[in-house]
Amino acid sequence: xxxxxxxxIPEGGLILEAGNSIKYETxxxxxxxxxxxxxxxxHCLFCWMYCPDSSRIVKDGKLVDTDLFHCKGCxxxxxECPKKCIEMVLEE
Amino acid sequence: MTKILALTGADAAAExxxxxxxxxxxxxPITPQTGIVQTYSSFVADGLVDTExxxxxxxxxxxxxxxxxxxxxARAMTATSANGLALMWxxxxxxxxxRLPIVAPVVNRALSGPINIHCDHSDSMGCRDSGWIQxxxxxTQETYxxxxxxxxxxxxxxxxxxxxITLDGFIISHVMERVEALEDEEVxxxxxxFTAKYPLLDVDNPVTYGPLDLQDYYFEHKxxxxxxxxxxxxxIKNVGKEFGALSxxxxxLLELHKMEDAEFAIIALGSTAGTAKYLVDQMxxxxxxVGMIKIRSFRPFPIEDLRLxxxxxxxxxVLDRSISFGAKGGPVFVEVESALFxxxxxIPVLNYIYGLGxxxxxxxxxxxxxxxxxxxxxxxxxxxxxxxxxRG
Ligand code: SF4
Ligand code: SF4
Numbered sequence: 001x002x003x004x005x006x007x008x009i010p011e012g013g014l015i016l017e018a019g020n021s022i023k024y025e026t027x028x029x030x031x032x033x034x035x036x037x038x039x040x041x042x043h044c045l046f047c048w049m050y051c052p053d054s055s056r057i058v059k060d061g062k063l064v065d066t067d068l069f070h071c072k073g074c075x076x077x078x079x080e081c082p083k084k085c086i087e088m089v090l091e092e
Numbered sequence: 093m094t095k096i097l098a099l100t101g102a103d104a105a106a107e108x109x110x111x112x113x114x115x116x117x118x119x120x121p122i123t124p125q126t127g128i129v130q131t132y133s134s135f136v137a138d139g140l141v142d143t144e145x146x147x148x149x150x151x152x153x154x155x156x157x158x159x160x161x162x163x164x165x166a167r168a169m170t171a172t173s174a175n176g177l178a179l180m181w182x183x184x185x186x187x188x189x190x191r192l193p194i195v196a197p198v199v200n201r202a203l204s205g206p207i208n209i210h211c212d213h214s215d216s217m218g219c220r221d222s223g224w225i226q227x228x229x230x231x232t233q234e235t236y237x238x239x240x241x242x243x244x245x246x247x248x249x250x251x252x253x254x255x256x257i258t259l260d261g262f263i264i265s266h267v268m269e270r271v272e273a274l275e276d277e278e279v280x281x282x283x284x285x286f287t288a289k290y291p292l293l294d295v296d297n298p299v300t301y302g303p304l305d306l307q308d309y310y311f312e313h314k315x316x317x318x319x320x321x322x323x324x325x326x327x328i329k330n331v332g333k334e335f336g337a338l339s340x341x342x343x344x345l346l347e348l349h350k351m352e353d354a355e356f357a358i359i360a361l362g363s364t365a366g367t368a369k370y371l372v373d374q375m376x377x378x379x380x381x382v383g384m385i386k387i388r389s390f391r392p393f394p395i396e397d398l399r400l401x402x403x404x405x406x407x408x409x410v411l412d413r414s415i416s417f418g419a420k421g422g423p424v425f426v427e428v429e430s431a432l433f434x435x436x437x438x439i440p441v442l443n444y445i446y447g448l449g450x451x452x453x454x455x456x457x458x459x460x461x462x463x464x465x466x467x468x469x470x471x472x473x474x475x476x477x478x479x480x481x482x483r484g
Contacts, residue, residue, distance in 0.1 A: 006311075006315040006316055006319075009315075012190040012191035013301075013305045014300065015303050018300075
């Protein structure tokens with residue numbers, strides 16, 4: 001995010017760049033991060049469907065990682081995982 | 093070529109709108125504004141304009157529709173009065189904050205309650221902090237002229253603000269007067285075409301209107317609005333000169349009447365300025381050195397121009413057609429006094445509330461605002477606020 005002064009930002013609160021939310025680090029809001037036990041994961045992708053920040057990364061139909069730049073730590077994935085293989089761990 | 097027409101204020105507003113030819117008009121009827129959009133919808137029905145006329149279910153929707161249209165890149169207009177303006181309230185602020193140069197005639201009417209349909213300025217005074225430019229019209233001619241100028245003022249790149257053109261309910265809106273109208277082509281040329289900088293309909297350059305604007309940016313956006321309103325003062329003056337060159341009728345932030353050697357003056361807005369001029373002329377014939385200051389632009393408030401206009405006066409009276417409960421005086425008085433404060437202009441400034449709910453004010457009644465001043469300069473004290481035309 002830029003911290004430009006009032007003369008250097010678009011008027012009217014407009015956002016002139018499409019899709020720029022990708023640059024917004026919602027991960028900075030996180031207190032607990034999801035840690036997945038990949039041994040137990042059955043790749044049902046429930047967590048991927050439910051994640052409000054599209055932070056569960058899927059490749060070739062398999063869950064592979066979590067995007068911690070955007071994961072805000074809401075815990076929805078952990079709640080919805082049918083195998084209970086996601087643990088919300090306090091970040092120091 | 094000037095055309096001479098006989099028009100009510102409402103029809104003059106509609107005629108100016110027809111000549112401006114906005115892309116979108118969205119409105120909901122309310123007395124005494126109804127005449128404007130009623131006449132305008134006839135123009136649409138008769139094919140005189142190809143404006144998209146949106147007949148909405150409330151004023152809240154009317155203002156929302158013009159905000160949407162203006163964001164899309166359209167030249168958009170609406171019109172309203174009193175409670176209609178009150179219902180638009182939320183979106184009135186949004187129109188200004190999104191920097192959309194919407195033009196809206198507001199036919200001044202008392203706000204309920206108790207319910208009243210006649211003229212006072214409580215409706216437009218209520219939104220004096222909303223970020224809209226506010227120009228008050230004295231008569232039908234000025235209503236017509238102001239609407240045309242408003243388009244050019246609001247759309248100026250250093251301004252980009254919505255503009256409210258007021259006309260007094262019934263007194264102007266429903267009374268037929270002589271109007272000198274411009275040719276359609278002259279108006280089209282004067283207002284030019286509107287090219288929005290960031291139209292939502294430009295799908296190749298997508299933009300977001302109305303995102304959440306929190307602690308990190310909201311403040312900066314308000315500072316921009318403050319600057320735009322500051323910039324608008326010069327733009328109003330310049331557009332007033334350009335319009336004068338075209339029509340022979342020149343406009344400024346203030347209009348001064350017999351002020352050159354005046355010792356006492358009154359300040360008025362709207363149709364009352366006409367009554368005040370009549371009284372001033374009468375008193376001049378009696379040998380009194382009196383004058384009148386009409387505030388055409390209430391937002392931006394012409395602070396410097398006013399200081400200059402009053403600096404040789406011995407006393408000044410301010411007429412307010414609305415009331416601010418709990419304040420030192422009416423909205424115009426408070427602005428005037430604060431503009432003169434600590435400028436070395438230390439003269440009596442008296443405040444008169446008049447005409448609420450459409451009560452007439454006669455020149456005879458208005459005389460008190462001059463006779464009190466003559467006493468005030470001799471040391472007589474007056475209450476902070478006095479009332480003209482009120483039963484005791
Ligand atoms: S904690 Fe919330 S944001 Fe983070 S991956 Fe899980 S569902 Fe998505
Ligand atoms: S919901 Fe649980 S089991 Fe299903 S893909 Fe996500 S982590 Fe794996």
